Amino acid sequence: WESAPVRTPEDPDALAKAASRIPHGRESATFVMLARNSDVWGALDSIRQVEDRFNYAYHYDWLFLNEEPFNDEFKSHVSALCSGKVQFGLVPDEQWGKDMPSWIDRDKAINAINAMGQKPIPYGGSLPYRKMCRYQSGFFFEHPLLDSYEYYWRVEPNVKFLCDIPYDPFKVMKQHNRTYGFVVTLYEYQETIPTLWQTTKDFIDKNPQYLAEPNMMEWISPNKGDSYNGCHYWSNFEIAKVGFWRSEAYRAYFKHLDQAGGFFYERWGDAPVHSLAVSLFLRPDEIHFFNSIGYRHEPFQMCPIPAVGTKCTCSTSPDDPHNNFEFHGYSCTPAWKKITHYKSGTAFSADV
Ligand code: GDP
Ligand code: MN
Numbered sequence: 001w002e003s004a005p006v007r008t009p010e011d012p013d014a015l016a017k018a019a020s021r022i023p024h025g026r027e028s029a030t031f032v033m034l035a036r037n038s039d040v041w042g043a044l045d046s047i048r049q050v051e052d053r054f055n056y057a058y059h060y061d062w063l064f065l066n067e068e069p070f071n072d073e074f075k076s077h078v079s080a081l082c083s084g085k086v087q088f089g090l091v092p093d094e095q096w097g098k099d100m101p102s103w104i105d106r107d108k109a110i111n112a113i114n115a116m117g118q119k120p121i122p123y124g125g126s127l128p129y130r131k132m133c134r135y136q137s138g139f140f141f142e143h144p145l146l147d148s149y150e151y152y153w154r155v156e157p158n159v160k161f162l163c164d165i166p167y168d169p170f171k172v173m174k175q176h177n178r179t180y181g182f183v184v185t186l187y188e189y190q191e192t193i194p195t196l197w198q199t200t201k202d203f204i205d206k207n208p209q210y211l212a213e214p215n216m217m218e219w220i221s222p223n224k225g226d227s228y229n230g231c232h233y234w235s236n237f238e239i240a241k242v243g244f245w246r247s248e249a250y251r252a253y254f255k256h257l258d259q260a261g262g263f264f265y266e267r268w269g270d271a272p273v274h275s276l277a278v279s280l281f282l283r284p285d286e287i288h289f290f291n292s293i294g295y296r297h298e299p300f301q302m303c304p305i306p307a308v309g310t311k312c313t314c315s316t317s318p319d320d321p322h323n324n325f326e327f328h329g330y331s332c333t334p335a336w337k338k339i340t341h342y343k344s345g346t347a348f349s350a351d352v
Contacts, residue, residue: 025168025171026058026059026060026168026170027150027151027168027170027171027173027174028148028149028150028151029060029061029149029150029151029152029153029170030060030061030062030063030084030087030146030149030151030152030153031050031055031060031061031062031063031084031152031153031154031155032062032063032064032065032140032146032152032153032154032155033046033047033062033063033064033065033154033155033156033157034064034065034066034132034135034136034140034156035064035065035066035074035156035157036066036068037066037068037070037071037073037074039157039158040073040074040077040078042157042158043064043074043078043157044077044078044081045157045158046155046156046157046158046159046160046161047062047078047081047082047155048081049159049160049161050155050161051081051082051083053161053163053164053165054161054164054165054169055082055083055084056083058083058084058168059083059084060084060153060170061082061084061085061086061087061149062078062082062084062085062086062087063087063088063089063143063145063146063152064078064086064087064088064089065089065090065091065140065143066088066089066090066091067090067091067093067096067135068090069088069090070088075088087145089143089144089145091135091139091143095135095138095139095142096131096135097131100264101258103259103261104261104264104265105261105265108265109261109264109265112264112265112266113125113126113127113130113264113267116191116192116266116267119191121189121191121192121267122189123267124191124192124267127264129267130263130264130267133263133267133268133269133270133273134258134263134264134268134270136235136270137254137257137263137268137270137273137274138254138255138257138258141242141245141246142246146242149242150174150241150242150243151170151173151174151239151240151241151242152238152239152240152242153169153170153238153239154235154236154237154238154239154240155237156236156297158297158298159236159237159295159296159297160295160296160297160301161293161294161295162294162295162296162301162303162309162312162313162314163292163293163294163304163309163310163311163312163313163314164310164311165292165293165310166310169181169239169290169293170239172288172290173239173240173241173288176288177285177286178286178287178288179240179241179244179278179282179286179287180233180238180239180240180241180244180274180278180282180286180287180288181238181239181240181287181288181289181290182233182234182237182238182239182287182288182289182290183234183237183289183290183291183293183295183302184233184234184237184295184297184300184301184302184325184326184331184333185231185232185233185234185331185332185333185336186231186232186234186300186325186330186331186332187229187230187231187232187330187332188230188231188232188269188271188272189230190230192266192267192268192269193228193230193262193266193267193268193269193272194266195260195262195266196228196257196262196266196268196272196273196276197221197227197228199256199257199260199262200228200253200257200276200280201225202256203252203253203256203257204280207249207252207253210248210249210252210253210280210281211280211281212280212281212282212283212286213283214283214284215279215280215281215282215283215284216278216279216280216282216284216287216336216339217279217280218339219231219279219332219335219336219339220232220275220276220279220280222335228272228276229332230272231275231332231335231336232269232271232272232274232275232276232332233271233274233275233278234271234297234300235269235270235271235274235275236271236297237293237295237297238274239288239290244278244281244282247281249277249281250277250281253277253281254273257273284339284340287340289333289336289337289342291304291305291308291344292304292308292309292310294309294312294313294314296314300325300328301314301323301324301325302324302325302326303315303316303323303324304316305324305344
């Protein structure tokens with residue numbers, strides 16, 4: 001497959017001009033942010049940038065999710081910045097839970113969490129983080145406030161958008177028939193997912209009908225399925241179809257993983273879980289690399305090359321590997337590009 005035919009964003013006012021096109025071409029889409037009330041200031045920082053770099057010209061909706069009701073401070077500050085409709089959704093107890101699911105051996109889980117907490121693994125000793133990962137893996141897309149949208153764009157508090165986005169990424173998804181879009185890829189800490197691959201292979205063995213043909217198995221397992229190399233899309237940025245996660249294949253896959261208990265006994269992240277599903281259940285041409293979206297989530301960023309970035313506040317200089325994570329040895333994007341025969345150096349125009 002080929003990356004889309006495109007031209008460079010040579011028009012400096014492309015984003016402003018896009019504002020006039022809203023009535024004609026908006027997709028059915030919303031931003032989604034999972035956040036706590038205490039995340040309000042970081043949430044504002046992210047929203048302000050999404051709005052300034054893109055959404056002021058489009059006014060897409062925003063959906064905020066939380067397992068506790070949002071307070072008035074959160075709601076009023078956030079509403080003041082969003083240019084589209086704002087909705088606040090409560091996460092149902094059974095999807096987050098005061099405690100662990102009934103089939104989880106509580107003592108075994110607590111022991112595992114405490115043991116991982118002794119190691120230098122991010123959030124290794126945290127139960128709330130595990131609940132969050134399980135929710136982002138298996139439930140956020142089930143929220144009824146997402147029923148009316150075809151696509152969502154996940155945004156987290158405290159992220160940075162480093163360039164203008166002078167075209168509509170949702171429209172790119174639509175016009176090129178993409179299901180999942182990303183900007184950064186990297187390797188997972190293997191200690192957080194010791195049995196995730198075997199559990200996934202068990203699922204595939206029982207349900208081979210869900211495998212896409214072709215798929216991206218080679219990207220996640222260059223040794224033809226023996227092991228998982230940890231490559232994943234960094235899911236703190238995600239533009240995707242709600243319907244993919246609601247598919248029979250993904251729901252069955254999540255249920256299988258959830259029953260196995262690795263969200264608690266280990267520390268399965270939603271990024272590897274989403275990525276394994278995307279790599280196995282989608283064809284390569286259904287996956288989109290947003291190579292012109294400058295994006296930072298600590299401690300890494302994607303800074304587009306000058307030919308495709310617009311009004312960026314970042315550098316691609318090879319002197320500093322932190323400028324563009326893709327050129328860092330720890331990125332899985334070079335392998336992704338190779339497998340998909342990706343053509344670099346192109347960006348989408350405002351007309352897409
Ligand atoms: P990291 O990106 O892996 O370091 O994890 P984050 O702390 O950024 O959490 C990922 C997302 O889940 C962010 O959007 C957070 O705001 C959100 N989040 C994390 N923990 C909780 C929680 O306990 N409650 C709620 N409502 N949101 C959470
Ligand atoms: Mn984060």
